[in-house]
Amino acid sequence: QSVLTQPPSVSAAPGQKVTISCSGSSSNIGNTNVSWYRQLPGTAPTLLIYENDKRPSGIPDRFSGSKSGTSATLGITGLQTGDEADYYCGAWDYSLSAVKWVFGGGTKLTVL
């Protein structure tokens, strides 16, 4: 069971918009920045969003991020078949017993 909770799967048609949620707690999302990663089949993960809502250079503005309280959301507009991948949120977790990085369980995006 992951510390950050994501839906296992989402789907939408090409050209449409999809959102992926990431729910955490005051020890992680509520206390620090969230980042998002995309992992295409058979490849390494890549950074999509950092500091809740910022895009690294080279990431198109079809990808957006937001955070409110202990939850975060990744939005993807203008869906393309090439967007089919697994998407993960991640953040530092500062509990009383340990500091660790945590990922969500991942969300598989299907572009129908």
Add this chain to the structure above:
Amino acid sequence: QVQLVESGGGVVQPGRSLRLSCATSGFTFSSYGMHWVRLAPGKGLEWLAFMSFDGNTQYYTDSVKGRFTISRDNSKNTLFLQMNSPRAEDTAVYYCATDGPNYNIDNWGQGSLVTVSS
């Protein structure tokens, strides 16, 4: 540009040892914290360990604490993961990654497959 190249993976018997390496280039290795992350078959990304830029701080996830050790050689721009007493459930692709300046993991290597099997 930033390059991270993992090596040392392969087939290892349960209870034996294996050391992964991550050779880096394209950035000032000694200024950055580093992570190990793995992806097991059919599972999601699992963060394993972090080491600060100077090696003085390490964090581990509970499932590998006491069995795996993260280390680095700043003179050789290389990160290591010593895997002792591996179990079948440690079978995964292992990635090294840089700790970004914005509380994120940013650059990733291509991964090294470790299979624990007798």
